[in-house]
Amino acid sequence: MNSTFHHLLESKFGKLLLLLLQMGLGLLFILASLDKIWNPGLFAKAIANYQILPLPLLHITAIILPWIEMLSGLALVFNRYPRAANLIIGSMTLVFTLAIGSAMLRGLDFNCGCFSVTSTETTMGSLKIIQNIGILGVSWLLEYRHWLTPGRQDH
Amino acid sequence: MQSIPTLLKDILGLFLVSTILGLTAQTILPNGIGIKTELTLVGSDSSGTVIPSVTINPNGDSNEANSISLEQAYSAYLEGSVIFLDARDQVAYQQGHILGAINLPAHAFMDSLSLLDELDSEQILITYCDGVDCNASIDLAGDLTMMGFTRVFFFFGGWQEWQTADYPTGSSP
Numbered sequence: 457m458n459s460t461f462h463h464l465l466e467s468k469f470g471k472l473l474l475l476l477l478q479m480g481l482g483l484l485f486i487l488a489s490l491d492k493i494w495n496p497g498l499f500a501k502a503i504a505n506y507q508i509l510p511l512p513l514l515h516i517t518a519i520i521l522p523w524i525e526m527l528s529g530l531a532l533v534f535n536r537y538p539r540a541a542n543l544i545i546g547s548m549t550l551v552f553t554l555a556i557g558s559a560m561l562r563g564l565d566f567n568c569g570c571f572s573v574t575s576t577e578t579t580m581g582s583l584k585i586i587q588n589i590g591i592l593g594v595s596w597l598l599e600y601r602h603w604l605t606p607g608r609q610d611h
Numbered sequence: 612m613q614s615i616p617t618l619l620k621d622i623l624g625l626f627l628v629s630t631i632l633g634l635t636a637q638t639i640l641p642n643g644i645g646i647k648t649e650l651t652l653v654g655s656d657s658s659g660t661v662i663p664s665v666t667i668n669p670n671g672d673s674n675e676a677n678s679i680s681l682e683q684a685y686s687a688y689l690e691g692s693v694i695f696l697d698a699r700d701q702v703a704y705q706q707g708h709i710l711g712a713i714n715l716p717a718h719a720f721m722d723s724l725s726l727l728d729e730l731d732s733e734q735i736l737i738t739y740c741d742g743v744d745c746n747a748s749i750d751l752a753g754d755l756t757m758m759g760f761t762r763v764f765f766f767f768g769g770w771q772e773w774q775t776a777d778y779p780t781g782s783s784p
Contacts, residue, residue: 493636493640494640494642495642496637496642496643496644497642498749500644500648501678501767504678511648512647512648513648514648515644515645515647515648516646518644519633519634519636519637519644519646520626520630520634522633523629523630523632523633523636524625524626526629526632527625527628527632528625531625537621537624537625539618539621540618540622540624540625541625543618543622544622544625
């Protein structure tokens, strides 16, 4: 089973599929970052709603985070530093998912600021968590291939 | 496989470039914000609460307002000197609203100007809408600020949070 899976990932089809997944993931994060980059104030508000981050870190997080998403997304799309970018995106998604889960457990109900900062867009909830688990799956797959190919150069 | 130090170097590099781009963008973008999180006191000095003052559009003409939580909205309500503005449409307002709130639908803002004529520009105004999937409260708060009101807040949790908390509500026939 494992061996078949490895062969699939190492096949031409597998490599093409992984490249498409990588580019798709990158594009997703580029799109997710645009609104936040344009409206850092609203994004800061969305972060504040989670009541997790210390207040002094609110603005600086809202300023830098969207650019990390944008840059990591671009890196994945153009296949530059893909492993570093994927690890960043995977880690961020994990943190976002935990934040949404924690907010849900605390009974908070508000715009999650995940893909847009306006309240008419995505609302948080189970659907968002399922979506994030999908992203984490792709991210894990992209990382896993590096363990199969020793000596792989990522630049 | 890529060595761990190289990988860490790449990750740090991406973080560093993102930080530089993010900070630079704040000086260029029209909606740029400062690094420091400003705080706002809601309510009087004795009973007030400090909340993060999130600026929506600091470099715009004057389109800015601050977000307040359910607790702050309720504390302001008890204090009694604030006016709640319900940004939803008339039907939703009639079905139920924060007790004492005035209906001022965000989409019909220009038709409701007479309501605001008598108010002092320093009157504390708190806008709200449904609370989930709605940004009418933010839009209305922006419009009011642009009109010259200087102490405008939007209660993002809105009607749903207020109702869930079982705070005073009213309805119209």
